[in-house]
Amino acid sequence: MPTSDVGDVRRxxxxxxxxxxxxxxxxxxFWLSRDPDLAEDIVQEAMLxxxxxxxxxxxxxSVKAWxxxxxxxxxxxxxxxxxxxxxxxxxxxxxxxxLIATGDDTDVDDMRQAILQxxxxxREPLLLQVIFGLTTEEIAAAMDMKQGAxxxxxxRARKKLIEQVRxxxxxxxxx
Amino acid sequence: MLDCKTVRDRIEADPAHLDQDCAxxxxxxxxxxxxxxxxxxAEWLIHEALRFDVTAVKRHAARKSAVRWTIVRRRTVWSGxxxxxxxxxxxxxxxxxxxxxxxxxxxxxxxxxWYEEPGSxxxxxxxxSPASLVEVVNGRAEIDIGRxxxxxxxxxxxxxxxxxxxxxxxxxxxxxxxxxxxxERVDEPQTLTLPDEGxxxxxxxxxxxxxxxxAEDGEPLAPIRAQLDAAVEWSI
Numbered sequence: 001m002p003t004s005d006v007g008d009v010r011r012x013x014x015x016x017x018x019x020x021x022x023x024x025x026x027x028x029x030f031w032l033s034r035d036p037d038l039a040e041d042i043v044q045e046a047m048l049x050x051x052x053x054x055x056x057x058x059x060x061x062s063v064k065a066w067x068x069x070x071x072x073x074x075x076x077x078x079x080x081x082x083x084x085x086x087x088x089x090x091x092x093x094x095x096x097x098x099l100i101a102t103g104d105d106t107d108v109d110d111m112r113q114a115i116l117q118x119x120x121x122x123r124e125p126l127l128l129q130v131i132f133g134l135t136t137e138e139i140a141a142a143m144d145m146k147q148g149a150x151x152x153x154x155x156r157a158r159k160k161l162i163e164q165v166r167x168x169x170x171x172x173x174x175x
Numbered sequence: 176m177l178d179c180k181t182v183r184d185r186i187e188a189d190p191a192h193l194d195q196d197c198a199x200x201x202x203x204x205x206x207x208x209x210x211x212x213x214x215x216x217a218e219w220l221i222h223e224a225l226r227f228d229v230t231a232v233k234r235h236a237a238r239k240s241a242v243r244w245t246i247v248r249r250r251t252v253w254s255g256x257x258x259x260x261x262x263x264x265x266x267x268x269x270x271x272x273x274x275x276x277x278x279x280x281x282x283x284x285x286x287x288x289w290y291e292e293p294g295s296x297x298x299x300x301x302x303x304s305p306a307s308l309v310e311v312v313n314g315r316a317e318i319d320i321g322r323x324x325x326x327x328x329x330x331x332x333x334x335x336x337x338x339x340x341x342x343x344x345x346x347x348x349x350x351x352x353x354x355x356x357x358x359e360r361v362d363e364p365q366t367l368t369l370p371d372e373g374x375x376x377x378x379x380x381x382x383x384x385x386x387x388x389x390a391e392d393g394e395p396l397a398p399i400r401a402q403l404d405a406a407v408e409w410s411i
Contacts, residue, residue: 027227031225037236098232098236102228104228107220111220112227127225130221130222131225131226136189148333148334148336149288149333151188154189155184155331156330
Protein backbone atom coordinates (compact mmCIF):
# COMPACT_ATOMS: atom_id res chain seq x y z
CA MET A 1 0.00 0.00 0.00
CA PRO A 2 1.46 3.44 -0.90
CA THR A 3 2.66 5.52 2.06
CA SER A 4 -0.01 8.17 1.61
CA ASP A 5 -2.73 5.50 1.71
CA VAL A 6 -1.25 4.10 4.91
CA GLY A 7 -1.35 7.61 6.35
CA ASP A 8 -4.97 8.03 5.31
CA VAL A 9 -5.95 4.73 6.88
CA ARG A 10 -4.29 5.72 10.13
CA ARG A 11 -5.90 9.15 10.07
CA UNK A 12 -9.35 7.71 9.46
CA UNK A 13 -8.86 5.18 12.24
CA UNK A 14 -7.71 7.96 14.54
CA UNK A 15 -10.73 10.10 13.66
CA UNK A 16 -13.07 7.19 14.29
CA UNK A 17 -11.55 5.88 17.52
CA UNK A 18 -9.75 8.68 19.27
CA UNK A 19 -11.20 12.00 18.18
CA UNK A 20 -14.60 11.40 19.83
CA UNK A 21 -12.85 11.30 23.22
CA UNK A 22 -11.13 14.63 22.78
CA UNK A 23 -13.58 16.72 24.80
CA UNK A 24 -13.67 14.21 27.65
CA UNK A 25 -9.88 14.09 27.71
CA UNK A 26 -9.85 17.86 27.93
CA UNK A 27 -12.31 17.80 30.84
CA UNK A 28 -10.21 15.18 32.58
CA UNK A 29 -6.99 17.14 32.06
CA PHE A 30 -8.70 20.37 33.12
CA TRP A 31 -9.92 18.94 36.41
CA LEU A 32 -6.59 17.27 37.08
CA SER A 33 -4.51 20.35 36.37
CA ARG A 34 -7.14 22.96 37.24
CA ASP A 35 -5.72 25.05 34.43
CA PRO A 36 -7.40 25.47 31.01
CA ASP A 37 -4.14 26.18 29.18
CA LEU A 38 -2.26 23.33 30.73
CA ALA A 39 -5.18 21.03 29.99
CA GLU A 40 -4.95 21.97 26.32
CA ASP A 41 -1.20 21.22 26.34
CA ILE A 42 -1.80 17.84 27.92
CA VAL A 43 -4.53 16.91 25.45
CA GLN A 44 -2.52 18.07 22.43
CA GLU A 45 0.45 16.02 23.50
CA ALA A 46 -1.68 13.02 24.39
CA MET A 47 -3.44 13.12 21.01
CA LEU A 48 -0.12 13.34 19.24
CA UNK A 49 1.23 10.36 21.13
CA UNK A 50 -1.98 8.46 20.47
CA UNK A 51 -1.71 9.17 16.75
CA UNK A 52 1.91 8.06 16.62
CA UNK A 53 1.29 4.84 18.50
CA UNK A 54 -2.13 4.02 17.07
CA UNK A 55 -0.86 0.77 15.62
CA UNK A 56 -0.13 -0.49 19.13
CA UNK A 57 -3.86 -0.37 19.89
CA UNK A 58 -4.85 -3.92 18.96
CA UNK A 59 -8.16 -4.14 20.81
CA UNK A 60 -10.35 -1.25 19.72
CA UNK A 61 -12.69 -1.90 22.63
CA SER A 62 -10.01 -0.79 25.03
CA VAL A 63 -9.44 2.60 23.40
CA LYS A 64 -10.79 4.49 26.42
CA ALA A 65 -8.40 2.84 28.89
CA TRP A 66 -5.55 3.22 26.39
CA UNK A 67 -6.20 6.95 25.97
CA UNK A 68 -6.52 7.47 29.70
CA UNK A 69 -3.17 5.83 30.27
CA UNK A 70 -1.60 8.16 27.72
CA UNK A 71 -3.28 11.25 29.21
CA UNK A 72 -2.34 10.32 32.78
CA UNK A 73 1.28 9.84 31.76
CA UNK A 74 1.26 13.10 29.88
CA UNK A 75 -0.16 14.91 32.88
CA UNK A 76 2.59 13.44 35.07
CA UNK A 77 5.17 14.33 32.44
CA UNK A 78 3.99 17.93 32.31
CA UNK A 79 4.40 18.25 36.05
CA UNK A 80 7.80 16.60 35.82
CA UNK A 81 8.94 18.97 33.09
CA UNK A 82 7.46 22.09 34.59
CA UNK A 83 7.36 23.31 38.10
CA UNK A 84 4.38 25.54 38.65
CA UNK A 85 5.22 28.32 41.02
CA UNK A 86 1.78 29.85 41.11
CA UNK A 87 -0.13 29.87 44.35
CA UNK A 88 -3.13 27.58 44.62
CA UNK A 89 -5.49 30.49 44.86
CA UNK A 90 -4.34 31.72 41.44
CA UNK A 91 -4.80 28.28 39.95
CA UNK A 92 -8.32 28.15 41.31
CA UNK A 93 -9.05 31.63 40.00
CA UNK A 94 -7.98 30.69 36.48
CA UNK A 95 -10.05 27.54 36.53
CA UNK A 96 -13.02 29.25 38.15
CA UNK A 97 -12.97 32.10 35.67
CA UNK A 98 -12.96 29.67 32.76
CA LEU A 99 -15.84 27.69 34.20
CA ILE A 100 -17.90 30.77 34.95
CA ALA A 101 -17.60 31.57 31.25
CA THR A 102 -19.79 28.56 30.51
CA GLY A 103 -22.76 30.46 31.96
CA ASP A 104 -24.23 27.50 33.86
CA ASP A 105 -26.57 27.95 36.81
CA THR A 106 -25.59 28.74 40.39
CA ASP A 107 -25.97 25.23 41.77
CA VAL A 108 -23.67 23.84 39.11
CA ASP A 109 -21.16 26.61 39.79
CA ASP A 110 -21.27 25.83 43.51
CA MET A 111 -20.59 22.19 42.76
CA ARG A 112 -17.64 23.16 40.54
CA GLN A 113 -16.17 25.26 43.34
CA ALA A 114 -16.48 22.29 45.66
CA ILE A 115 -14.88 19.94 43.11
CA LEU A 116 -11.99 22.35 42.59
CA GLN A 117 -11.35 22.29 46.31
CA UNK A 118 -11.34 18.50 46.59
CA UNK A 119 -8.00 16.86 47.25
CA UNK A 120 -6.44 15.51 44.06
CA UNK A 121 -6.59 11.99 45.46
CA UNK A 122 -10.35 12.21 45.79
CA ARG A 123 -11.02 14.12 42.57
CA GLU A 124 -9.33 11.80 40.10
CA PRO A 125 -11.34 8.62 40.77
CA LEU A 126 -14.50 10.72 40.61
CA LEU A 127 -13.46 12.06 37.19
CA LEU A 128 -12.79 8.58 35.92
CA GLN A 129 -16.13 7.35 37.19
CA VAL A 130 -18.28 10.26 36.05
CA ILE A 131 -16.59 11.50 32.89
CA PHE A 132 -15.42 8.18 31.49
CA GLY A 133 -17.93 5.87 33.13
CA LEU A 134 -15.27 3.53 34.48
CA THR A 135 -16.23 0.91 37.03
CA THR A 136 -14.48 0.94 40.39
CA GLU A 137 -12.48 -2.08 39.24
CA GLU A 138 -11.34 -0.24 36.12
CA ILE A 139 -10.45 2.83 38.15
CA ALA A 140 -8.38 0.68 40.48
CA ALA A 141 -6.50 -0.72 37.48
CA ALA A 142 -6.01 2.73 35.92
CA MET A 143 -4.72 4.26 39.14
CA ASP A 144 -2.84 1.16 40.29
CA MET A 145 -4.80 1.01 43.52
CA LYS A 146 -6.92 -1.50 45.34
CA GLN A 147 -10.63 -1.44 44.59
CA GLY A 148 -11.38 -0.89 48.27
CA ALA A 149 -9.27 2.24 48.29
CA UNK A 150 -11.12 3.50 45.22
CA UNK A 151 -14.48 2.92 46.92
CA UNK A 152 -13.29 4.76 50.01
CA UNK A 153 -12.08 7.73 47.97
CA UNK A 154 -15.27 7.90 45.92
CA UNK A 155 -17.38 7.71 49.04
CA ARG A 156 -15.28 10.39 50.70
CA ALA A 157 -15.36 12.62 47.61
CA ARG A 158 -19.15 12.55 47.32
CA LYS A 159 -19.57 13.02 51.04
CA LYS A 160 -17.42 16.14 50.95
CA LEU A 161 -19.19 17.52 47.88
CA ILE A 162 -22.62 16.86 49.32
CA GLU A 163 -21.70 18.35 52.69
CA GLN A 164 -20.53 21.48 50.94
CA VAL A 165 -23.24 21.90 48.33
CA ARG A 166 -26.22 20.08 49.87
CA UNK A 167 -25.55 20.37 53.62
CA UNK A 168 -29.03 19.20 54.61
CA UNK A 169 -28.68 15.88 52.84
CA UNK A 170 -26.71 14.03 55.51
CA UNK A 171 -29.34 14.55 58.19
CA UNK A 172 -32.00 12.28 56.72
CA UNK A 173 -33.25 10.20 59.62
CA UNK A 174 -32.33 6.53 59.86
CA UNK A 175 -34.98 3.85 59.71
CA MET B 176 -30.19 -7.37 55.62
CA LEU B 177 -27.94 -4.36 55.22
CA ASP B 178 -28.21 -1.48 57.68
CA CYS B 179 -28.91 2.11 56.65
CA LYS B 180 -25.35 3.36 57.13
CA THR B 181 -23.85 0.65 54.93
CA VAL B 182 -26.42 1.28 52.23
CA ARG B 183 -25.73 5.02 52.28
CA ASP B 184 -21.98 4.46 52.16
CA ARG B 185 -22.47 2.30 49.08
CA ILE B 186 -24.76 4.86 47.49
CA GLU B 187 -22.11 7.52 47.95
CA ALA B 188 -19.31 5.33 46.61
CA ASP B 189 -21.01 4.14 43.43
CA PRO B 190 -24.60 5.35 43.02
CA ALA B 191 -24.93 4.01 39.50
CA HIS B 192 -24.06 0.42 40.40
CA LEU B 193 -25.99 -0.57 43.49
CA ASP B 194 -26.27 -4.28 44.07
CA GLN B 195 -29.42 -6.28 44.73
CA ASP B 196 -29.02 -6.11 48.53
CA CYS B 197 -28.93 -2.32 48.43
CA ALA B 198 -31.87 -2.13 46.05
CA UNK B 199 -33.92 -4.35 48.33
CA UNK B 200 -33.04 -2.28 51.38
CA UNK B 201 -33.96 0.96 49.59
CA UNK B 202 -37.25 -0.55 48.43
CA UNK B 203 -38.18 -1.26 52.05
CA UNK B 204 -36.73 1.81 53.79
CA UNK B 205 -38.35 5.18 53.19
CA UNK B 206 -35.47 7.10 54.79
CA UNK B 207 -32.84 5.46 52.59
CA UNK B 208 -35.07 5.84 49.54
CA UNK B 209 -35.27 9.57 50.26
CA UNK B 210 -31.53 9.66 50.82
CA UNK B 211 -30.92 7.84 47.55
CA UNK B 212 -33.14 10.30 45.67
CA UNK B 213 -31.29 13.25 47.11
CA UNK B 214 -27.88 11.74 46.34
CA UNK B 215 -29.09 11.19 42.78
CA UNK B 216 -30.04 14.84 42.63
CA ALA B 217 -26.55 15.79 43.86
CA GLU B 218 -25.14 13.29 41.36
CA TRP B 219 -26.86 15.14 38.56
CA LEU B 220 -25.12 18.31 39.74
CA ILE B 221 -21.76 16.51 39.84
CA HIS B 222 -22.27 15.33 36.27
CA GLU B 223 -23.25 18.77 35.06
CA ALA B 224 -20.34 20.35 36.91
CA LEU B 225 -17.71 17.96 35.57
CA ARG B 226 -19.02 17.78 32.02
CA PHE B 227 -18.69 21.48 31.27
CA ASP B 228 -18.96 23.07 27.83
CA VAL B 229 -15.44 22.57 26.49
CA THR B 230 -15.83 25.13 23.71
CA ALA B 231 -16.80 27.89 26.15
CA VAL B 232 -13.86 27.15 28.44
CA LYS B 233 -11.39 27.04 25.57
CA ARG B 234 -12.74 30.27 24.14
CA HIS B 235 -12.28 31.96 27.49
CA ALA B 236 -8.77 30.54 27.83
CA ALA B 237 -7.84 31.78 24.37
CA ARG B 238 -8.96 35.30 25.24
CA LYS B 239 -6.83 35.21 28.34
CA SER B 240 -3.79 33.77 26.63
CA ALA B 241 -2.13 37.19 26.43
CA VAL B 242 -2.02 37.35 30.20
CA ARG B 243 -1.03 33.82 30.96
CA TRP B 244 -0.32 33.44 34.59
CA THR B 245 1.65 30.24 34.57
CA ILE B 246 5.31 30.69 35.41
CA VAL B 247 7.42 27.82 34.26
CA ARG B 248 10.81 26.96 35.55
CA ARG B 249 13.09 24.39 34.01
CA ARG B 250 13.90 21.60 36.29
CA THR B 251 17.57 21.84 37.15
CA VAL B 252 20.09 19.11 36.62
CA TRP B 253 20.52 18.92 40.36
CA SER B 254 16.87 18.29 41.04
CA GLY B 255 17.02 15.52 38.44
CA UNK B 256 20.02 13.99 40.15
CA UNK B 257 18.27 14.30 43.51
CA UNK B 258 15.16 12.62 42.12
CA UNK B 259 17.26 9.75 40.78
CA UNK B 260 18.98 9.36 44.12
CA UNK B 261 15.65 9.30 45.91
CA UNK B 262 14.25 6.80 43.42
CA UNK B 263 17.38 4.67 43.80
CA UNK B 264 17.12 4.77 47.58
CA UNK B 265 13.44 3.87 47.39
CA UNK B 266 14.20 0.96 45.07
CA UNK B 267 17.01 -0.26 47.35
CA UNK B 268 14.67 0.03 50.32
CA UNK B 269 11.91 -1.86 48.55
CA UNK B 270 14.24 -4.67 47.51
CA UNK B 271 16.40 -4.98 50.60
CA UNK B 272 14.31 -3.86 53.53
CA UNK B 273 10.65 -3.34 52.72
CA UNK B 274 7.97 -2.88 55.32
CA UNK B 275 8.16 -5.37 58.16
CA UNK B 276 4.71 -6.70 57.48
CA UNK B 277 5.80 -9.98 55.96
CA UNK B 278 3.16 -11.44 53.71
CA UNK B 279 0.21 -11.14 56.07
CA UNK B 280 -2.51 -9.51 53.96
CA UNK B 281 -4.26 -7.94 56.95
CA UNK B 282 -1.08 -6.25 58.16
CA UNK B 283 -0.32 -5.10 54.64
CA UNK B 284 -3.82 -3.68 54.24
CA UNK B 285 -3.60 -1.85 57.55
CA UNK B 286 -0.29 -0.27 56.59
CA UNK B 287 -1.65 0.65 53.16
CA UNK B 288 -4.59 2.26 54.83
CA TRP B 289 -2.40 4.44 56.99
CA TYR B 290 -0.97 5.97 53.81
CA GLU B 291 -4.42 6.35 52.29
CA GLU B 292 -5.51 8.85 54.94
CA PRO B 293 -2.89 11.58 55.23
CA GLY B 294 -5.61 13.96 56.35
CA SER B 295 -5.79 12.06 59.64
CA UNK B 296 -2.12 12.50 60.58
CA UNK B 297 -2.71 15.72 62.39
CA UNK B 298 -1.68 16.58 65.89
CA UNK B 299 -4.56 18.53 67.34
CA UNK B 300 -6.51 19.14 70.49
CA UNK B 301 -9.85 19.38 68.67
CA UNK B 302 -12.21 16.59 69.67
CA UNK B 303 -14.73 15.18 67.15
CA SER B 304 -18.38 15.39 68.07
CA PRO B 305 -20.04 12.37 69.70
CA ALA B 306 -22.61 12.44 66.89
CA SER B 307 -19.97 11.93 64.20
CA LEU B 308 -18.49 9.05 66.20
CA VAL B 309 -21.91 7.43 66.47
CA GLU B 310 -22.47 7.86 62.73
CA VAL B 311 -19.15 6.28 61.80
CA VAL B 312 -19.33 3.43 64.29
CA ASN B 313 -22.86 2.78 63.06
CA GLY B 314 -23.90 0.35 65.74
CA ARG B 315 -20.95 -1.99 65.22
CA ALA B 316 -19.60 -1.27 68.69
CA GLU B 317 -20.30 0.43 71.95
CA ILE B 318 -17.55 2.93 72.60
CA ASP B 319 -17.02 4.63 75.91
CA ILE B 320 -15.55 7.80 74.49
CA GLY B 321 -14.49 9.01 77.93
CA ARG B 322 -11.99 6.13 78.22
CA UNK B 323 -10.30 6.75 74.88
CA UNK B 324 -8.89 10.19 75.47
CA UNK B 325 -9.01 12.75 72.70
CA UNK B 326 -10.50 11.43 69.45
CA UNK B 327 -9.67 13.77 66.57
CA UNK B 328 -10.89 11.90 63.48
CA UNK B 329 -13.62 9.45 62.56
CA UNK B 330 -14.44 8.17 59.06
CA UNK B 331 -15.91 5.08 57.45
CA UNK B 332 -13.33 3.28 55.34
CA UNK B 333 -13.54 0.30 53.01
CA UNK B 334 -11.08 -2.32 54.26
CA UNK B 335 -11.03 -5.92 53.07
CA UNK B 336 -14.59 -5.87 51.84
CA UNK B 337 -16.20 -4.08 54.78
CA UNK B 338 -16.90 -0.48 55.75
CA UNK B 339 -15.15 -0.08 59.06
CA UNK B 340 -14.64 2.80 61.50
CA UNK B 341 -11.29 4.54 61.18
CA UNK B 342 -10.62 6.61 64.30
CA UNK B 343 -7.67 8.68 65.35
CA UNK B 344 -6.86 9.39 68.96
CA UNK B 345 -4.16 11.73 70.13
CA UNK B 346 -1.36 9.87 71.87
CA UNK B 347 1.66 11.13 73.70
CA UNK B 348 3.73 11.46 70.54
CA UNK B 349 1.03 12.33 68.03
CA UNK B 350 -1.93 10.83 66.17
CA UNK B 351 -2.70 7.14 66.68
CA UNK B 352 -4.74 5.34 64.03
CA UNK B 353 -7.38 2.88 65.23
CA UNK B 354 -9.07 0.66 62.68
CA UNK B 355 -12.00 -1.16 64.23
CA UNK B 356 -12.22 -4.55 62.52
CA UNK B 357 -15.19 -6.44 63.90
CA UNK B 358 -14.95 -9.00 61.06
CA GLU B 359 -11.20 -9.69 61.31
CA ARG B 360 -10.41 -12.29 63.89
CA VAL B 361 -6.81 -12.66 65.04
CA ASP B 362 -5.83 -15.27 67.58
CA GLU B 363 -3.05 -13.30 69.19
CA PRO B 364 -1.61 -9.79 68.93
CA GLN B 365 0.30 -9.19 65.71
CA THR B 366 2.95 -6.56 66.03
CA LEU B 367 4.39 -4.58 63.21
CA THR B 368 7.48 -2.45 63.31
CA LEU B 369 8.47 -0.04 60.61
CA PRO B 370 11.46 1.75 62.13
CA ASP B 371 12.55 3.27 58.84
CA GLU B 372 9.14 4.84 58.46
CA GLY B 373 8.95 5.88 62.08
CA UNK B 374 5.88 3.76 62.73
CA UNK B 375 4.96 0.90 64.98
CA UNK B 376 1.71 -0.84 65.66
CA UNK B 377 -0.22 -3.86 66.64
CA UNK B 378 -3.40 -5.68 65.68
CA UNK B 379 -5.01 -6.84 68.89
CA UNK B 380 -7.81 -9.40 69.19
CA UNK B 381 -11.00 -8.10 70.68
CA UNK B 382 -13.83 -10.58 71.03
CA UNK B 383 -14.65 -12.00 67.60
CA UNK B 384 -12.87 -9.13 65.88
CA UNK B 385 -9.76 -7.05 66.26
CA UNK B 386 -8.46 -3.51 66.37
CA UNK B 387 -5.44 -2.28 64.45
CA UNK B 388 -3.36 0.40 66.11
CA UNK B 389 -0.64 2.33 64.31
CA ALA B 390 1.33 5.13 65.87
CA GLU B 391 4.59 6.94 65.59
CA ASP B 392 7.52 4.90 66.78
CA GLY B 393 8.01 5.32 70.49
CA GLU B 394 4.35 5.84 71.27
CA PRO B 395 3.58 3.63 74.29
CA LEU B 396 1.08 1.14 72.87
CA ALA B 397 0.35 -0.83 76.03
CA PRO B 398 -1.74 1.93 77.67
CA ILE B 399 -3.62 2.39 74.41
CA ARG B 400 -4.42 -1.32 74.27
CA ALA B 401 -5.67 -1.14 77.84
CA GLN B 402 -7.82 1.86 76.97
CA LEU B 403 -9.28 0.00 73.96
CA ASP B 404 -10.01 -3.08 76.03
CA ALA B 405 -11.93 -0.94 78.49
CA ALA B 406 -13.66 1.34 75.99
CA VAL B 407 -14.72 -0.83 73.04
CA GLU B 408 -17.25 -3.61 72.95
CA TRP B 409 -18.60 -5.09 69.73
CA SER B 410 -22.33 -4.99 69.31
CA ILE B 411 -22.64 -7.05 66.11
